[in-house]
Amino acid sequence: MTFIGREQDLKQLEECYAAHKAQLVFVYGRRRVGKTETLIHFAKDKDTIFFAAQHATKEEQLASFSRVMFEAGAPGKDYLQQYPSWESALTEITRLPNASNGRRKLIIFDEFPYLVKSDPSLPSVLQNLWDHTLRNANVMIVICGSAMSFIEKDLLGEKSPLYGRATGILKMLPMPYWDATRFFPQYSDEDKALAYAILGGIPRYLEEFDPDESIEVNIKQHILRRIAPLYSEVEFLLHEELRETSKYNSIIRAIALGATSLNEISTQAMMPNATVPSYLNNLMELGIVEREFPVTAKLKEQAKGARGLYQLSDNFFRFWYTFLFPYRSELEQSDIEGVYKHHIKPMLHDFAGKPFEELCRAWLWRESTAGRLPFHAREVGRWWNRHDEIDVMAINATGSSAIAGECKFRNTPVDRSVLNLLRDRASRTGINQRSYYLFSLGGFEQPLIDDATSSESDVRLIGIHDLFEL
Known part of the structure; x- marks a missing residue:
């Protein structure tokens, strides 16, 4: 299957790879979000060692990593059946043969938390080697994992040996719509x-x-x-x-x-x-x-x-x-x-009504980033109080201007009553400078279209086709 999306994630990984100094990059996110496929795609034209950790003992993990390293030409293959420790294994990274084009080695540890579970000393070992050897080598090491809390607290947190060593931290999110x-x-x-x-x-x-x-x-x-x-x-x-x-x-x-x-x-x-x-x-x-x-x-x-x-x-x-x-x-x-x-x-x-609201909010963020809103949005989300709710709302940096939006995922056209209700609710937000965006699957009735197309209108109508027009 053709690789889809992740342009920004790949761009940032490429920038790390192109940097002049050694890189220690953490890539993490929930299961199924596409971390491994993204890293495989990133690595496809690079001199790479890709090690996918499993639920296994320290000895089993070392044996597997040893095979990967020996196949890549690590000199230990001439006198070892496998590395005796992670320290000896990771030290060998600096002794790997140089790529023919002189580009840096890319070492990817997929599901790194499995390795730490089998050997809790591994972060300290990596920290010591990074400080004294690896940070001066022509390498990019990627630490990848799905255990988000573990990575944030136990690998990147203040009490971790690796605290402050990361040259890049990429939290991968679900794809935008x-x-x-x-x-x-x-x-x-x-x-x-x-x-x-x-x-x-x-x-x-x-x-x-x-x-x-x-x-x-x-x-x-x-x-x-x-x-x-x-x-x-x-x-x-x-x-x-x-x-x-x-x-x-x-x-x-x-x-x-x-x-x-x-x-x-x-x-x-x-x-x-x-x-x-x-x-x-x-x-x-x-x-x-x-x-x-x-x-x-x-x-x-x-x-x-x-x-x-x-x-x-x-x-x-x-x-x-x-x-x-x-x-x-x-x-x-x-x-x-x-x-x-x-x-x-x-x-x-x-x-689908609620996910459609989320889709419309994502569209507003994208429009703000592209400079196509009346102002640059500081925040996009929902608004509510005890009695009222607004599906979509964007506010500027000072909170003085807002876009209030209503989303209708139904096959009937939206009429003026929807706009009137939105105006009424928005009047209670405490923000005086407002414009109104209506999102609809089924289009809009003609009187509402006439209102929105008048020269002084504060209303914008967004149909389903507009949301998918990239």
Whole structure:
């Protein structure tokens, strides 16, 4: 399959590679986000040693790394069957044969946390060698891993031997929708939005869908069938990363069904209020859940957290807990047609409403970066108070100007009443200088189009085609 996206990530890695001094770069992110494929693509024209660590003992890991090094021409192959320690193995990096073109050696350790688990002294060994030898060598070492909390705290944190040694830190995020939907070049814009609503920006999930088949066929074939990898993906990932999966199931299910505050989540999950935050923190570290604040919230308000709401940041998890988790019995009996016909098809557009809002917010960020908004946005998000909510809102650096937006993922045209309601809600944000953006799948009624095209209009209409016009 053709490699898609990650242009900015690759550009930054190339800049590190082209730097004059040795590089120690950390690349990390949640599972399935595409770290390994991106590094393979980055390394394809370079003199590279790529070592993929496994769940194994220190001796097994050293034996595997020794084979990789010996195949690359490390001099130890002439007198060793394998390296006796990580210190001796990593020291050999400086003795590898030079590339024929004089370019630097690229050494990639994929899933480095597995190595540390089998030998906790490894970060200290690497730190010592980096300080005395490797930092002066013509090398770029990439440390890659999926255990985000471990990398942030145990490898990059102040108490880590490697603290302050990194020359680059790249946290890989899910793909933006404009890259994610490149997996489906023949889809209509509506179906691209639906595919993104179902799968999000995780490349491993996007690859499962067949771009030559419809959304309906792909859901049935690649999510609802028991043999399909995506059918068991959520359970596999939770078991891989967490304990007490039944409690996490309850919390994620509660959020998927609309519980957003701590009290609502605790009530629906039937768990004590005091215990839920620790589970939520773990889910946030995995990139499954995010905590959201009104776009106008000050840092002090966010620190207190009183107004923070929890959302599922992973679209596929939201789809799985909405449409698979509650109907598992039917699916275990292979009632794929029944589950799709009665539970998914009637609700799919409603389900896609929230991901569509996220898509519109991402579009606003992109427009701001390109200088196509009335101002440069400091923040883009949602706004709400006790009574009102605005789907999309961007504010400038001083908080004196705002764009308020409403998103409608439905096949009927938007009329003036939607704009009037948006104006009314925006009047209570406390920001006086406002413009209004309406996002719609089904287009707009003519009177609203006339309003928006008048010379002094403060309204902009964005159709589904505009969102995918790159």
